[in-house]
Amino acid sequence: MLESVPIKRLVTRLLILVVAMFAFGFALVPIYDVMCKAFGINGKTAGQYEGEQVVDPTRQVRVQFLSTNAIDMVWEFHSKADEVVVNPGAVTEMLFVAYNPTDKPMTAQAVPSISPAEAAMYFHKTECFCFTQQVLQPGQRIEMPVRFIVDRDMPKDVKHLTLAYTLFDITARQPPVAVHTGG
Incomplete structure (x- = not known):
């Protein structure tokens, strides 16, 4: 009977630990967002923008493009140019090139980030390959x-920003495609 009290106490503590670990895992994303905002890193971009802008021809901002592959991604992935100089309010296009060198179809998802973080709310994408998954044969x-x-409302002291994309291989997360063999 003496052994059952310590065992019950141990089981109770372990259950509390499991619940605490689950709660921490659930809260990790909001905690990460708060920490990034507090330290001014990892500027997330918003979704598709549909507003109207008037071009400011008196001001220029340099936009640098970075492209990185996640560890397990084997595609070649880069922008056509390293940077562009834009006038705030003007619609600008940049092309990114992706190449699947493997012998199998692959699916990828690009995740954008803006730096400095305070510029993220002033960077609006009207069209982006990051809005959808990319499947390459x-x-x-x-x-x-x-x-x-x-x-145009971006603070005047911000003269340079960086748009970075990380490309992730999400092929394993896709449902298998049924192959029709005829008949």
């Missing part, structure tokens, strides 16, 4: 556009 090469507007 073996050996296929495609050009993927991103169209964007740097808002």
